[in-house]
């Protein structure tokens with residue numbers, strides 16, 4: 001398979017790297033002939049006591065999740081699948097789910113990658129151990145690079161045990177109060193593993209040792225949500241099947257400091273990550289998400305729909321832009337990989 | 347235009363920097379910083395000749411003690427224009443010669459920039475200058491019930507700038523992560539004097555994750571002038587179990603068994619008998635001196651949570667053949683148990699004139715194999731070695747004891763260390779878990795990486811510092827250097843860089 005990938009790369013024509021196509025909607029331009037990674041699949045190594053799993057890029061996320069679940073472990077960053085995701089796509093897209101604020105993002109769990117670069121060279125960075133500072137951290141650089149730097153052929157990820165206990169609570173409260181509560185909780189040693197505010201309801205998930213979850217649940221109060229309902233609520237939130245995400249209005253993702261006050265944007269809002277991730281259904285023409293995010297100290301992504309010509313990702317300042325172009329050239333000198341998917345010039 | 351250009355092929359030669367250039371450099375630097383902040387006499391330069399790895403020493407042309415980012419920008423612009431190498435320096439506690447001066451370069455010390463600029467307990471972050479000491483952040487955050495989680499044993503002295511450069515860890519990083527997991531934003535200056543920010547106060551930034559790339563880049567990509575760290579709520583309580591084992595392999599298996607039981611301890615450290623023997627008289631931590639190895643296994647959280655987890659860990663440790671178990675009964679006792687571990691390096695420094703600290707990481711399951719091999723190497727090289735081990739994440743610190751005044755001992759020590767690193771790679775691990783490559787492990791990089799990978803690292807470097815002036819000769823070897831090293835050191839008859847000329 002690697003040989004076939006290499007041949008395609010050495011044609012030096014634009015390639016659109018694609019696993020299950022679950023993130024086809026995501027990113028700027030989709031140019032080039034499709035290179036399907038799904039033929040290069042399979043879990044290569046999984047040892048629960050080492051807390052590491054290594055898999056080829058085309059391995060379905062679902063296969064990895066069930067292998068881990070069998071040993072009561074998980075990908076703690078809870079990546080959304082949005083369909084038939086592959087693990088290579090998970091890393092390249094760099095998207096994390098509800099647990100992100102509590103435990104970290106994809107980049108926090110990537111230990112190593114193998115990539116084919118733009119000259120068809122198979123390169124290994126990082127490895128399967130928890131701590132490794134030999135050489136620059138190219139593995140983490142691949143996270144969220146949207147396949148513009150190389151074809152990820154293999155990844156090693158740190159995994160964590162499934163929490164022993166879990167509970168979900170719900171509070172009626174307006175946005176301002178919810179932001180206050182979420183930030184307050186995050187400053188205390190509480191086992192909060194996910195939060196979501198929408199439509200004057202704040203939903204909180206607690207995960208951890210039985211004693212910690214029970215104690216926190218009785219301290220925090222709120223209304224207890226049944227286990228089955230809670231599980232499907234968090235699954236639906238992660239997969240964006242929650243009613244908030246339906247319909248055609250542009251979906252903006254604003255990544256801001258968790259303490260940023262309620263943003264003054266027209267359109268329905270849903271908040272996750274303790275206040276740090278805010279989704280807004282923007283009404284076209286009336287909603288300057290980019291300016292709102294920037295003035296709050298963050299950035300905005302036009303996640304789904306809307307007018308794509310305004311750019312999907314927040315523009316970079318000139319020095320960072322230059323570094324991006326130079327890094328792109330360093331890994332992909334002929335501009336083969338997903339050209340324009342992240343920014344027009346990388 | 348300066349003719350210098352960084353490439354993967356050859357180390358740059360800065361030998362053309364002559365006395366006249368040095369005069370010009372000193373004159374220009376004197377326009378940037380006050381006289382008291384510009385050191386250039388041999389006597390003044392001496393304290394900067396090495397970092398925590400004193401086996402390698404060099405005097406730089408000058409040391410500049412920067413007091414502001416504006417000064418950092420001006421110093422870098424000047425050196426960029428003149429083609430002079432710059433080595434950033436924090437507290438100089440690094441253990442890989444990362445801050446070792448360049449003989450034709452400037453050492454840029456950030457140690458005077460030590461203000462905590464802003465601490466926001468609600469947002470749980472602190473904005474600090476690069477010279478702020480690691481522990482000073484936790485001290486400032488303590489009144490708010492918060493702390494900065496990565497806790498290197500050197501935390502009273504080492505700076506956050508150095509921590510960012512090395513991606514430093516501590517005894518609690520199994521649960522709380524390394525520097526890369528606890529930093530939100532780094533502001534820095536590139537070699538050409540441009541100020542640039544990586545990350546922000548949100549949880550991610552647009553574009554490539556340059557924040558992750560900066561962390562652990564050993565001062566080769568930019569000089570760090572400001573850091574925003576994440577603050578973590580202090581757990582209500584913590585308790586540590588000290589478990590004795592009559593066999594290191596059993597201790598290693600106990601570590602795996604704890605993880606297999608679904609527990610991620612707040613800290614999970616191992617020390618072997620020579621290490622406890624060195625530490626105990628010095629710290630009086632109460633270690634079991636008859637044990638072949640001891641494990642320190644910490645739980646933190648709410649009172650009930652800790653009780654639940656300690657009981658579970660006890661059961662696993664007993665089931666794994668622990669010969670003795672003690673659970674700390676007070677905070678003072680808990681700190682005493684840890685004090686021994688945290689003082690392990692200086693303690694070994696007391697029982698041996700010199701010691702050399704290694705930093706390989708291996709898959710946990712290979713631990714016993716590694717320790718057996720090290721015992722064999724002690725005989726082979728005629729040197730003693732104490733082992734302390736961040737067991738939870740496989741990061742091993744063998745401390746090779748030697749006497750630099752005995753001819754040949756340093757060379758034997760280096761060979762001993764190199765053999766450990768090569769074995770770390772062979773066992774599926776890495777040559778450095780947290781101390782960095784620096785100057786010390788530059789040859790070992792040729793063992794861990796293929797030429798094409800090294801070339802990729804050099805291309806990353808060029809994206810930030812095309813002239814290769816920031817910390818040259820560190821962290822990533824040139825292909826020429828690896829060829830030379832390979833000539834001295836052929837692996838199983840297989841030549842690794844056959845395409846390069848040799849001499």
Ligand SMILES: Cc1cc2nc3c(=O)[nH]c(=O)nc-3n(C[C@H](O)[C@H](O)[C@H](O)COP(=O)(O)OP(=O)(O)OC[C@H]3O[C@@H](n4cnc5c(N)ncnc54)[C@H](O)[C@@H]3O)c2cc1C
Nearest residue numbers: 436437438439440444498499505507508511514515565570
């Ligand atoms: C007794 C002892 C115990 C230790 N324990 C640990 C441990 O538990 N865990 C651990 O990870 N390490 C440990 N270390 C190693 C060391 O303390 C760390 O690597 C620390 O992060 C170095 O910080 P420093 O300020 O002393 O940096 P320095 O030694 O001054 O510099 C280290 C590197 O960082 C670069 N640098 C420094 N400041 C900047 C800046 N502002 N911008 C860009 N580059 C910069 C330098 O060029 C150099 O390459 C220990 C060292 C000692 C002596």
